[in-house]
Amino acid sequence: MSLGPGARGRTLLGRPPQPAINTADVAALLLRGRTLATPVLRAAVARLAPPMDTVAAYHFGWIDAEGHPAEGDGGKAVRPALALLSAEAAGAAAETGVPGAVAVELVHNFSLLHDDLMDGDEQRRHRDTVWKVHGPALAVLVGDALFALAGEILLEMGTSEAARAARRLTTATRKLIDGQAQDISYEHRERVTVEECLRMEGNKTGALLACATSIGAVLGGADDHLADSLESYGHHLGLAFQAVDDLLGIWGDPEATGKQTWSDLRQRKKSLPVVAALAAGGAASDRLAAILAVDAKSDRTEDFDETEFAERAALIEEAGGRTWTSEEAQRQHTAAIGALDRVDLDPHIREQLVALAEFIIRRNR
Template identity: 80%
Template sequence: MSSSSTGSRGETVPTVPSAAGVADDVDDVDGVDISGVLDRGRTLATPVLRAAVDRLAPPMDTVAAYHFGWIDAEGRPSAGDGGKAVRPALALLSAEAAGAAPEVGIPGAVAVELVHNFSLLHDDLMDGDEQRRHRDTVWKVHGPAQAILVGDALFALANEILLELGTVEAGRATRRLTTASRKLIDGQAQDISYEHRERVTVEECLEMEGNKTGALLACAVSIGAVLGGADERTADALERYGYHLGLAFQAVDDLLGIWGDPEATGKQTWSDLRQRKKSLPVVAALSAEGEAAERLGELLAADAKSSDFENFSEEEFAARAALIEEAGGRDWTAQEARRQHTIAVEALDSVDMPEKVRRQLVALADFVVVRKR
């Protein structure tokens, strides 16, 4: 690995090789209106998601509504920040990829969002994370028991939403969702166990990120097709696209977690370093040869034992980030994002789908790696 030639923090998210001319403006990627694609997913899925959450018995409905950002801690309606909504957009495109109407993908979009949010509720509690989407997490506001309980309820609701369709396709879709959920849980188990280890290999890190991020994106982009009657081969190819899209997404997330602009990400500077996260740039840097990697290894080992870590200055984190960059962790991760992006886009070649849908899926992949937040 060579040292990075990239510029100052926040300006170095990887350029997508296939997307010459892609501007910083993510509203238009490859001539596709990305905001429009994401908005459609959000607009079609959210009312059905809200109706599903409304089925929960009190007080679980209220706790869930708080988690989704529909109400504040006092129960007052709130505009909310539902996130980027990549998954619902993928589920609708997935249905269209199988030649079905986008609406066919809606129950899939809702089920995937429910599973995603079940895992957020439980992970935040397990990890002791106090903030999510600029607000206190559910366990902070409503207590650990409600975080566990409402997470469980959303998980059950996800299966209910699909199975009540009562079709053979719904059974197949639920099976894929269950497989993805198991991987999500495996990934969280790995994440927890890696925290207690001094060294994690790049392969272990990629496997964990594939489980935590890839599996559910893979499910999102196959579930609509399955509901639309696609065969297993088509669904598998779409899953491959989604899985590697997830890995590209996570690699970019790991870059933003260290070098992201706090104003864009809404996170603290050096966020992942403050949390001692063994993310890809860190793991890749530690596995490199040379002086920078060695010094980084010594520093992080000392940090792990330091009682003063909480009070580290900006400069101390900046020094660690510089070493990660010098050891090649930043470049390697940017290259990995491009590599995963390429595999994802290539997976689409084996699926016979409307050209417009393919262009949107490619543009979404490009968007995922050029985003700054």
């Protein structure tokens, strides 16, 4: 999936064209985040009592199921990169953001461990999930331990900045949990509005990305105005990120995403394209609604063939769900950049935040 430069030009209403994305810059930012955060993250995880340390190491991809060292896919590492940039936005050294980056990663992975268990997901990043390998009890317990560790990492610093950071992280975590509760309850409902879906995604994805984007600045002594503006940038970036995720979940290339074709349709997710298509009205929308209502009453999607998913995807597209979601990604991207305009940022830092935003909406995995 690529939103393409044409789409950008069309929807970035009234704003001058953004500079071409510098891929090397973004790669360097992501690498820096990973390089600075990983050793601290590993040291934090090593504090856990056995067998939690081993289970966590497996989850992070540092060892395989047999305990042998592995070179795992640790994910895109957008959050650590943002946390370090965030510190620099407050005029502090990137390193100042490291405890924040680590705390956010710990909370993110706590939520992955518990969500995979709650959702019954058996695979993550091309590997069996923790509950599948080590059992549900350890998935619960290690998730809990990572969450506790996140608070500990910040609060043991003993500074007022760290306490403020911990407070923002706790609030974000509560929203993340609210979002998961909404996600679970929507599964049992026939109809979900676009607003409800956006609210859920704002909680589930937006809140923690927003926290990553402000936590470094808070640790660097930023005032509330700067922290809130960065948080707003991160919140909209999170919604753009999730909109792209929802597009990739239907039309993504399995080779790139590492997920099955039509993965969100297989899981019957009420993601943005689906919800927007159902809300659009018209012939394709009505037909889609009728088909999904039948699907909801059976367990048949398991053995659907490709053409049955392709039919649903085509109807979502015909009803306008794909275009609406692409445009929503653009709208959130615009809002994210707009939030940066409310503060006086070092132009070089601003440029990097803009580059990360471009990367997030143009990514194909």
